[in-house]
Amino acid sequence: MLEIAPLFPRVPGYLDTATYGLPAHATTRALHEATDAWAVGALDPVALDAAVDRMRAAYASLVGAEAADVTLAGSTSQVVGMVAASLPDGARVLVARCDFASVRMPFEADPRLRVIEVPLARLVDEVRPGVDLVAVSAVQSADGTVVDLGALALAARVAGARTLVDASHAAGWMDIRAREFDVVVASAYKWLGAPRGIALAAVHPAATWIRPVVASWYGADVPWDALYGSAADLSAGARRLDTSPAWQTAEAGAVALEILAAQGAPAIREHAVGLANLFRAEAGLAPGASPIVAVDLPRADALAAAGIRAATRNGRARLAFWVHSTEDDALNAARAIRAGVPAGV
Secondary structure, eight states: OOTTGGGSOOOTTBOBTTTOOOOOHHHHHHHHHHHHHHHTTOOOTTTTHHHHHHHHHHHHHHHTOOGGGEEEESOHHHHHHHHHHHSOTTOEEEEETTOOHHHHHHHHTOTTSEEEEEOGGGTGGGOOTTOOEEEEESBOTTTOOBOOHHHHHHHHHHHTOEEEEEOTTTTTTSOOOGGGSSEEEEETTSTTOOOTTOEEEEEOTTOTTSOOTTOOGGGBSSGGGOTTOOGGGBOSSGGGGOOOOOHHHHHHHHHHHHHHHHHOHHHHHHHHHHHHHHHHHHTTOOOOSSSEEEEOOSSTTHHHHTTOBOEEETTEEEEEOOTTOOHHHHHHHHHHHHHTSOTTO
16 A cells, blocks of 8 residues: 555545645644634744745655755746746747646737647647747646656757646656756646645746746745845745745645655556556556546446546546545446446447
C-alpha cells in the first residue's frame, strides 16, 4: 500500500480528483486551525510567510525546480494571463485544440497576439521557427491524454520558442523537469490536495521577460517592508510575480504539498496509474499512462447508481484515481461501466 494512503480519508467511490482533490487529515486540521484563529483574531499573517516558503519548496520538489523558481498565485489563469501580457505585439502562440480554457483563453483574449490552434497530436510537430510560445497542459483535463514533455522541450529549444506547461493534472505523479520550460504552473486544489485559491508556478530563472503585470507588495523579497513601496522593491527572481496569499489557506497548502513531496512522484504514479490500468483492464480498455480515464457510458446514471463519484467532460464519463483510491474503487467502477453498456453497444 502507498505509504501516505492512510493519511487521507477513505471515501469509497470518490474518483473525481480531476475536479477537486480530497484533503489529507492533516490538511483539513490545518485549515480548521487557521479559520479558528481567524475567528478570534489570533491569525498571524507575518508568521504565515514560512508556510508560503514551504509551499515553494514542496512544489519545486514535485516538478523538478528550485524553491527560488516558484511564484505564488491564486489561479492558473492568472499566471497564464501574465505570460500573455508579457509577449510582444504580434507574437505567435501555439495551443492545442480542446485544451482546458484557462490555458488558451488568456492568449485568445489578447488582440495583440496571433493564436494558432492545432490538434494535440500534432502540437509538437508544429513547434517550428516563427512560433514565439507554445502553451499546453501536460495532461489533458478531459481525457487524461499525456503530452510527451521531453519531445516538447526539445522541439521548443530547436525552434527558439518559449514554453508554458499547465501541470494542474500532472504535478504530484508525473516526472516533470520544470527547468526545461519557461513556466510550469499548477492549480493546487486538484491532485495536490490543497484548498482552492492556490496556484504555484515554476518560472525559469532566464524567463525575465515575464512582467509582474499584477505587481503586488508580496512580490518584494521582504514583503512586509514593501507595504508602501514601489516597483523598485520587487524581487529580481520569480517571486516578483507573487500575489499575496490567502492567509487562511497557507498552512493547509504547505501541509498538503509536503505530504506528496515526502512520498515522491514515482510511488504515487505507480499507485494511481496502476489502479487506472486495473480499471481499464476490467472495463475492456487498453492500458494507459494516466490516472485519468474517459469512457463512453450510454447509461449516464450507472456510475452514480454504483456509488461512484466521477465527472462528465465532453460527453464522456471521466474517472480519476489518486492516492486514496483502492482496488475496490477500480473494480466497482469497472462493474458499473459494464452494467451501463446496453447489449449490442
